[in-house]
Amino acid sequence: MNRMGSLGLSVALVVAGATGCATKNYVKNQTAPLVEHTNQLEEKTATNNTQIHDVDDRAQSGIKQSQGAADSATQNAQNATKSAGDAQNSATDAVHRADSLDTMVKNLDNYKSLGNVSVTFGFDKAVLTKDDKEQLDTFAAQLGSAKSYILEVTGGTDSTGPAQYNYDLSQGRADAVVQYLASKYGVAAHRFYLVGIGKDKEVADNKTPEGRKQNRRVEVQMLSNASGNPTVATGNDQ
Numbered sequence: 001m002n003r004m005g006s007l008g009l010s011v012a013l014v015v016a017g018a019t020g021c022a023t024k025n026y027v028k029n030q031t032a033p034l035v036e037h038t039n040q041l042e043e044k045t046a047t048n049n050t051q052i053h054d055v056d057d058r059a060q061s062g063i064k065q066s067q068g069a070a071d072s073a074t075q076n077a078q079n080a081t082k083s084a085g086d087a088q089n090s091a092t093d094a095v096h097r098a099d100s101l102d103t104m105v106k107n108l109d110n111y112k113s114l115g116n117v118s119v120t121f122g123f124d125k126a127v128l129t130k131d132d133k134e135q136l137d138t139f140a141a142q143l144g145s146a147k148s149y150i151l152e153v154t155g156g157t158d159s160t161g162p163a164q165y166n167y168d169l170s171q172g173r174a175d176a177v178v179q180y181l182a183s184k185y186g187v188a189a190h191r192f193y194l195v196g197i198g199k200d201k202e203v204a205d206n207k208t209p210e211g212r213k214q215n216r217r218v219e220v221q222m223l224s225n226a227s228g229n230p231t232v233a234t235g236n237d238q
Contacts, residue, residue, distance in 0.1 A: 112223065113221055113223055114142070114149065114222045114223065115142055115221075116139075117138070119131075119217065119218055123216065149222050151181070151191050151192050152193050153192055153193065153219075154196075154201075155172070155173040156198070156203070157169050157170045157173075159199045159206040160206075166199045167196055173216075174195070174196050
């Protein structure tokens with residue numbers, strides 16, 4: 001090949017190479033924006049997904065908080081209704097107890113007292129002490145010869161605490177006395193007239209410790225029907 005032929009071939013190759021590079025550069029220049037745009041879309045999509053999840057999480061949290069608040073409001077309303085019901089029941093119970101005590105007094109108009117005893121209890125206690133039992137023993141000594149009698153057992157409390165709690169506590173104190181006399185001296189159940197009056201009827205000033213102590217008591221009265229049989233008999237009429 002002569003020099004002119006070689007030179008022509010070289011020029012052709014150079015032109016071909018330049019053309020190839022130009023083509024690649026053109027393709028690269030044309031596709032680069034598309035790739036960049038695609039990457040931007042992917043980043044935006046990822047960001048949007050994250051924001052959507054964040055919004056959803058906040059929405060779910062808000063729903064849970066709203067539901068919790070609604071549940072709490074419902075519970076508070078139910079508690080308020082129950083408290084109102086309890087207060088009404090306590091008031092009704094107090095009226096019934098007062099009526100019961102009034103009826104008892106009226107029914108005892110024909111009875112006369114043969115003896116009485118009063119025992120006191122510690123704060124919030126319904127357990128007989130040794131001294132209480134000794135006093136009850138002395139009182140019970142006359143039961144063996146008595147006839148046609150009943151025992152009026154009245155439990156009381158000081159003014160500390162809710163009314164319903166004190167009704168229950170006074171009843172428990174009266175029960176303790178009844179159980180002691182019934183188990184140790186065989187006093188029949190029909191002999192007892194039992195009532196717990198709570199703090200409704202104080203015997204001393206609740207403003208002093210000594211007064212409150214006297215109000216934490218159970219009073220026992222032995223009563224006999226004056227129009228009935230003689231009050232003393234040789235036998236043990238239990």
